[in-house]
Amino acid sequence: MMMKKALMAATALVAALGISAAEAAWKPSKPVEFVVTSGAGGGTDQFARTVQAIITKHNLLDQPVVVVNKGGGSGAEGFVYGKTAAGEPHKVIFATNNEWLLPLVAKLAFKPEDLTPVAAMAVDEFLLWVPGDSPHQDAKSFIEAAKAAPGKVKIGGSQSKDTDHILVKQIEKAAGIKVTYVPFKSGGEAATQLAGGHVEANTNNPAENLGQWKAGGVRPLCVFAPERMARGEPVVDGKGWADIPTCKEAGVPLEHYQMPRTVFLPGGVQQDAVDFYVDLLKQVREKPEWQEYITRTSQSNRFFAGEDFQTFIKNNEDEGRAVIAAEGWLVN
Amino acid sequence: MENIASLMHGFGVALTMHHVLLMMLGVLLGILVGVLPGLGAPNGVTLLMPLTFSMDPISAIILLTSMYWGALFGGSTTSILFNIPGEPSSVATTFDGHPMAKQGRATEALTYAFLSAGFGALVGVVLITVLSSWVAKFALRFSSPEFFAVYFLAFASFIGLGGSSPFKTVISIMLGFAFTAVGMDTVSGSLRLTYGIDELIRGISFLVAVIGLFGIGELLLTMEEGLRFDGVKARVSPRKVFETLLTLPRYWVTLLRSAAIGCWMGITPGGPTAASFMSYGLAKRFARRREGFGKGREEGVIAPETADHAAGSSAILPMLALGIPGSATAAVMMGGLMIWGLTPGPMLFIEQKDFVWGLIASMYLGNVVAVVLVLATVPFFAAILRVPFAIIGPVILVICVSGAYTVAGASFDLWLVLIFGVVGYVFKKLDYPIAPMVLAMVLGDKAEDAFRQSAIMSGGDLSIFWSNGLVATIMALGVLLLVWPLLSLVVQRLRPSRDVGATTA
Amino acid sequence: MSTNERSLVSRFAMEIATGCATLVAGIVVVLGAIEYETGWDEGGPQPGYFPFYVGLIIIAASLGVLGQAFLNHRRSREAFVTREGFARVMAFFLPLAAFTVGSYVLGLYVGTFVYLAGVMIFQGGYRWPFALAVAGGITGFFFVLFERWFQVPLLKGPLEALLGIY
Structure with a gap:
């Protein structure tokens, strides 16, 4: 922990020193456009707007930042837009892992390589949730119930052939069960449908279900992560995020399922520009508002750039591709 | 009652000079974004969001919700004066509001619109005040089959007696459905009807279609007939506004019915746009005298406006209590809530009493402020009509085209709006009804999603649509409304003549 | 519109043209829909189901409009636009x-x-x-x-x- 903090301080220092050099190399000469690949109010939208608010509040850029929502076609609109803006470093694209997964399942005039990866700034966890009055107290009993009635248990999620759907397919494989996946428009909708008892479970991110958990409408069973989540404020009855077992502990051997919050530039931009934004985003992470955003949304504060980010993308894409191919969703 | 006490406490929180000033600022800004098509409350929220970071949550939400009221009111202004709906939910207001303006009754139309809107909003807020906890629980009972039933009901109440050829009505509806199918399909995750054209990935925007069909189509018609705006003849005077105000109680049946429809559609996920169509449809259907609708009937303005605002304000409740945003604006506001450290959801009512009841109290005040301010802008907008057409005509067009562009920031939409303009012109001249197409575009993809989600839940078994009392009742009502024209025909045969009441005179 | 203005396009011609245009639109929708499954499986209607039938209905109604045009407007000398x-x-x-x-x-x-x-x-x-x-x-x-x-x-x-x- 101490090491990590020291490291963070060091990177901050380097970033602070480095910024003057980077500025000399490339800096925005006109307003910067943040292209959000989700609709207003979605997770990616909040991510981008938080970054924008921090940049504006702390005057990290001389140029104004404008946020534009291009969430049509599950974000495809924004990616295609980014592709056509090749060589234009004043447009920054905010996304998740849909940048590399979406082109696998939908016929698009867009390939993941068409954008230049900049960084991933946080990873969002996925949990298995049941309604507050569900008889299942742990993941094991839920899985057994699902086993007993193949195809009868309904799991809700956001969108089709997207992160939630892929996760549900992985759960089916890992636990040897068969369920019915019901795609809703958003995680928020999936949360209310679960609280109303219309589906038996969902795989929402922490922030999407927090309100309903507090009110007793839904309950988490386990988290799809290698280790338990960070301890924050207790949420209900003294229980907090860290009290939720991992799904592996609970008998569902799935431990690497996370959604990164990613930042891209259009293709064909000079390396200087990429470096500039990496530095800028590093500065953003140092601000208290960022920490506050991470805590509030119960995400993990991780930062990947350069090689690390490339590796992350590679691994995540391979995993996703395996499921997508097995389900026959692959389009090209 | 506990809620009343909480509300009084809320008034104590909301009623400060500071907050009232914020309301006025919010409303004025809202009117501005509401008047401009394409720009809407979400854009205003974006503009204000940075400002609110330094405010306490109550001041911030008062500012934002006031802007939302302002935008709802502003949207009706352009609907009536220029036939350009400033907001999606004010499309139905153009049907009779614009003809009234053309007849030189712009002031009356605007006054009716604003007052009935204010009435609808207040009914919505009263509902929230009295029934907040019940409504939140009720909304949780809705799942995909119930959603589908609600959309079906809205559709059934608007469609029906077409004036012209039934073939044309069918074409209009089906084209609307086809347009909404373009783009990403939520249920299967595949891109439909895009024909490899990248620009179609995001789908065809309802607003772009409406700006073209109504705004530009109408201008083309006006030009062909060699007319100019006639709205200028009637001078706007406070006296006229007051006289109109006095006639409003005459329409109490319409007002009450529309407010009920609005509240219903606000709590269930129908939304303000569908509410206004449904209310218009029912006003027409239940009117003693059916002729005159679409040519400037007062009820044709009152019904959609009341329902629109009743839905708009009662929709705030599910947003707060359940965390489902009913509209893009609500979504952005929810983002704001989270930035201020509040989690929307059932606990908000328990943990943040000051905030919730302060907000509800501000909804009463905000709507009153909005009605007063928007009435005060009537002379200003009437003055716009006095600007020579050679200037104002092109300016309206520029606003239409820029507005269409701002919807998605896509230059492709510039062509689209032009095409829809021509389609609107041709369709109007050939008596193709345009409104059903617009309603189909509003409800089409939502209804399809709900239908297919239901089918997934039931394993393809359609009996899910009458599997419980709630969904069965709504479906039955929808079917009843669909066959109503036939029924009323039968009833008329059985009971030949009846006295016509004075309520709709 | 005063009657002494000369007709440029007759109403009949325009009815036919619009009917043909919507007919083509219907065909285009059907063609777009059959790129996907148009059937009904255990998960209910598949992605192409609704667009397919929407397209078919547009085609049918367009034919209806064309038929009506021949019945109602053929002999009338009504102008679409002067x-x-x-x-x-x-x-x-x-x-x-x-x-x-x-x-x-x-x-x-x-x-x-x-x-x-x-x-x-x-x-x-x-x-x-x-x-x-x-x-x-x-x-x-x-x-x-x-x-x-x-x-x-x-x-x-x-x-x-x-x-x-x-």
Whole structure:
């Protein structure tokens, strides 16, 4: 922990020193456009707007930042837009892992390589949730119930052939069960449908279900992560995020399922520009508002750039591709 | 009652000079974004969001919700004066509001619109005040089959007696459905009807279609007939506004019915746009005298406006209590809530009493402020009509085209709006009804999603649509409304003549 | 519309043309739908199901409209648009189309300025300085409104890039 903090301080220092050099190399000469690949109010939208608010509040850029929502076609609109803006470093694209997964399942005039990866700034966890009055107290009993009635248990999620759907397919494989996946428009909708008892479970991110958990409408069973989540404020009855077992502990051997919050530039931009934004985003992470955003949304504060980010993308894409191919969703 | 006490406490929180000033600022800004098509409350929220970071949550939400009221009111202004709906939910207001303006009754139309809107909003807020906890629980009972039933009901109440050829009505509806199918399909995750054209990935925007069909189509018609705006003849005077105000109680049946429809559609996920169509449809259907609708009937303005605002304000409740945003604006506001450290959801009512009841109290005040301010802008907008057409005509067009562009920031939409303009012109001249197409575009993809989600839940078994009392009742009502024209025909045969009441005179 | 104006396009011709256009639209929708499964499986209707039938209904209704056109409008000499009416529409529509094309190429601000000034001078009969001032004022107001206040970027063209505004 101490090491990590020291490291963070060091990177901050380097970033602070480095910024003057980077500025000399490339800096925005006109307003910067943040292209959000989700609709207003979605997770990616909040991510981008938080970054924008921090940049504006702390005057990290001389140029104004404008946020534009291009969430049509599950974000495809924004990616295609980014592709056509090749060589234009004043447009920054905010996304998740849909940048590399979406082109696998939908016929698009867009390939993941068409954008230049900049960084991933946080990873969002996925949990298995049941309604507050569900008889299942742990993941094991839920899985057994699902086993007993193949195809009868309904799991809700956001969108089709997207992160939630892929996760549900992985759960089916890992636990040897068969369920019915019901795609809703958003995680928020999936949360209310679960609280109303219309589906038996969902795989929402922490922030999407927090309100309903507090009110007793839904309950988490386990988290799809290698280790338990960070301890924050207790949420209900003294229980907090860290009290939720991992799904592996609970008998569902799935431990690497996370959604990164990613930042891209259009293709064909000079390396200087990429470096500039990496530095800028590093500065953003140092601000208290960022920490506050991470805590509030119960995400993990991780930062990947350069090689690390490339590796992350590679691994995540391979995993996703395996499921997508097995389900026959692959389009090209 | 506990809620009343909480509300009084809320008034104590909301009623400060500071907050009232914020309301006025919010409303004025809202009117501005509401008047401009394409720009809407979400854009205003974006503009204000940075400002609110330094405010306490109550001041911030008062500012934002006031802007939302302002935008709802502003949207009706352009609907009536220029036939350009400033907001999606004010499309139905153009049907009779614009003809009234053309007849030189712009002031009356605007006054009716604003007052009935204010009435609808207040009914919505009263509902929230009295029934907040019940409504939140009720909304949780809705799942995909119930959603589908609600959309079906809205559709059934608007469609029906077409004036012209039934073939044309069918074409209009089906084209609307086809347009909404373009783009990403939520249920299967595949891109439909895009024909490899990248620009179609995001789908065809309802607003772009409406700006073209109504705004530009109408201008083309006006030009062909060699007319100019006639709205200028009637001078706007406070006296006229007051006289109109006095006639409003005459329409109490319409007002009450529309407010009920609005509240219903606000709590269930129908939304303000569908509410206004449904209310218009029912006003027409239940009117003693059916002729005159679409040519400037007062009820044709009152019904959609009341329902629109009743839905708009009662929709705030599910947003707060359940965390489902009913509209893009609500979504952005929810983002704001989270930035201020509040989690929307059932606990908000328990943990943040000051905030919730302060907000509800501000909804009463905000709507009153909005009605007063928007009435005060009537002379200003009437003055716009006095600007020579050679200037104002092109300016309206520029606003239409820029507005269409701002919807998605896509230059492709510039062509689209032009095409829809021509389609609107041709369709109007050939008596193709345009409104059903617009309603189909509003409800089409939502209804399809709900239908297919239901089918997934039931394993393809359609009996899910009458599997419980709630969904069965709504479906039955929808079917009843669909066959109503036939029924009323039968009833008329059985009971030949009846006295016509004075309520709709 | 007064009756002594000469007919340019008859109502009958236009009914037929529109009916054919919607017929084609229906075919296009059906073709788009059959790229996907149009059946009904254990998960209910598949993605192409609704568009497919929507397309078929459009085709059927278009045929209905064509039939009605022959029955109702064939003999009638009703005009869809007269020469004079068409001229008035075009006087409005052509500048609008030019504005759209111009904005597409030059950006919305330049397009707006040229269009407003042009219409005021050539159709409104205003004098140059007045027209330019009004057009410039409105364009400038839009710029501040969209770019600065609401931070909604409108389409920009080469001129803005040249000036370094965007």
